[in-house]
Amino acid sequence: MIATTSHAETNTAKSAERPNILFLYTDDQSWQTIGAWNNPDIQTPNIDRLYSQGTTFSHAFNMGAWNGAVCVAARAQLVTGRTVWNCGGKTAGNGQYPLWGQQFRKAGYDTFMTGKWHNGNKTRSISYSHLGKAGGGMYGSTGLNGEAYWRDGSPDEKWSPSDPKWGGQWRKVKDENGKSTPIHSSDLWADEAIQFLKNTAEKSDRPFFMFVAFHAPHDPRQSPQKYVDMYPLDKIKVPANHLPEHPFCIGDHRIRDEVLAPFPRTEQAVKLHLQEYYAIISHCDAAIGRILEQLEKSGKADNTIIVFTGDHGLAVGQHGLIGKQNLYDHSMRVPLIFSGPGIPKGKIIPKQVYYQSLAPTTLEMSGIPIPQTFEFKSLHPMIQGTEGYQGEDRIIGMYRDYQRAIRTERYKLIYYPYAGNKITLKGKEFKVQKPYQARIQLFDLQKDPLEMNNLADNPEWTSIKDTLLSQLKSGMKKLNDQQNLDSPVDIPNYGKVWRTKK
Structure with missing residues (x-):
């Protein structure tokens, strides 16, 4: 059931006057994972359709993070439109700054959110008039010395990405008879989005803003077996920049993400983790396809701008790393696609941008004033080929x-x-x-x-x-960065997280 919250909305908008916005947001999805664009080894037919029918920013980046959970900072920047050191910390200012969804809500939109929310309950409740089911930062499967970690594909491993008994992305939802049934988080969030389209969007004369945030493909990288079977291990290609281990300590050298696989990173281990990474992305793509199908059925597709991106990338064996706590392109760079009415088809924009520019971009597209507190710039002039902001010379x-x-x-x-x-x-x-x-x-x-x-x-x-x-x-x-490279802050225990398998 989708909860409705009360909040003063002004400037009542009708759907015929302003576009709907459907925002599809994945977690840990590197830019290198779109089949039709840059990786023929992965199957993403629904994202491929957005890519072919829309405009893609080929060099979109996450600015960074102040902690190991990179997604917290990335999302705070996104919803506030503010840069990493100015976005209000993990709660995105806790209402101190105007928020992305909040601006659509004030402009008379039905605003909806489901899925991963990592910036505090207050920012969520004041941004969205319709609250679907939501979850926190990640769904863990086992402890750090449990079966979900230190995996390299050895024959004696018990953990399986397709077995719901391991929890994680496999959630338990009670049916009408009170019986618990396992459902993957990607399907859960897709179901919530579909229900909003059926029960609210189709019946309303107000435009909508939907924030659909998947936990996939964040670990534990689980999916139904048929998706795992799509990627036989002997067909998986090891990245050309694979290393057994990073050549020096980069700070969080043994953080939680990095102990998903043992050291050194063997080719077998990298293939295993890529197999499960590709599988959960393909499964998430199928969930996205169900949302897009319902959007078509709703009769709202012709007036809906669809935006697809990820919060940041992931290494998965590149440079000897598994996680995203680094500044190589595989972990900073994300896919960013716009599709819908007024969006050029098949256009690729190579200029560098921060993907957190989405808030001002979609507000400008919808004719809604951009708050002066926003620091990221609208990408609308770049999409339309008009004068104005043209990207970043330096990221x-x-x-x-x-x-x-x-x-x-x-x-x-x-x-x-x-x-x-x-x-x-x-x-x-x-x-x-x-x-x-x-x-x-x-x-x-x-x-x-x-x-x-x-x-x-x-x-x-x-x-x-x-x-x-x-x-x-x-x-x-x-950018208000307090780190002084000429006289860095005192960190006597640099790289203090050093985990070893017990």
Whole structure:
């Protein structure tokens, strides 16, 4: 059942005057996972349809995060329209700033949310007039030393992505007779969205804004067996930038995400995790397809702009990493697709943007004023090919106090303030002695898009390195970043999370 909340709405809008917005949001989905666009090894027919019928930003990025749960910061930036250090922390300001859904609600839209919400109950309740079922940050399966972790495909492993007994993405929902039945979270959120379309959108003369946030493909990467069977292990390709382990500590070297697979990362382990990653994405794609089918049946499709993106990417074996606590493209870069009335078909925009620009973009598309508190810029001029904002010459990325990055269309520099030190392991903590020493990576993205060849120590690249470093410091200052790369904050236990299998 979808709950309805009361809230003052003004500027009553009718659906014939303003477009509906259907926002489809996945978790941990890298830009490299769209079948028709960039990965023929994965099957995503419904996202493919959005891609072919719409406009794609090929270089959309998450700005960064202040903690290991990157999705918290990414989503706070999205719903406030504000940059990472100004978005109000994990509760997205707890109502301090105007919110994305709230602006549509005030403009007379029926606003609906279901799925993953990671920024506090208050921001959700004031943003959406119709509240579907929702869940928190992730659905865990076992403890860190349980069967869901340290998996490499060994014959004695018991955990199965398709067996509901392992919980996780497999939720238990009671039917009308009170009997608990397992249902995958992607199907649960799709069902909630479909019910809203049937029971509210089809019957209302008001436009709607739908925020449908899947937990997939976040781990535990579970899906029905038929989706796992779509990806035989012997057909899975190991990424070209696969490493057995990252060559140095990047700060959260053994955080929870990273112990899903053992060390070193064998090709067998990477294939296993890619198999389950692809399978849960294909299953989520099917759930998206059901929502799109109901949208067509509702008669609202011709006036609905559909936006698809992910909150951030994921490594899954690239650079010796499994998680997203890094600033390589596979973990910063996301798919971003617009489809619907007035959206050019088959258009790809290569300019760099932050995907958190969605709030001002959809507000402008709907003729709703953009709050002055929003810091991200509307992408509407880029979609329509008109004058105005044309993307970012330099993307600034950040992860905790451990990593900073600057990315131009040609180059990427990643700066690790503490990783140049000799680090000793004492018990379960790294010990870093002052003075801190940095480690730098520099990549020529034109020649090295997979970020495999570090040029930072090559004297021929010193000028470019110094220029990028100067631009990075300037960009950090503009974004209210308090980390000082010349005198970094004191972190005596850099990389303190060091998990080992018991």
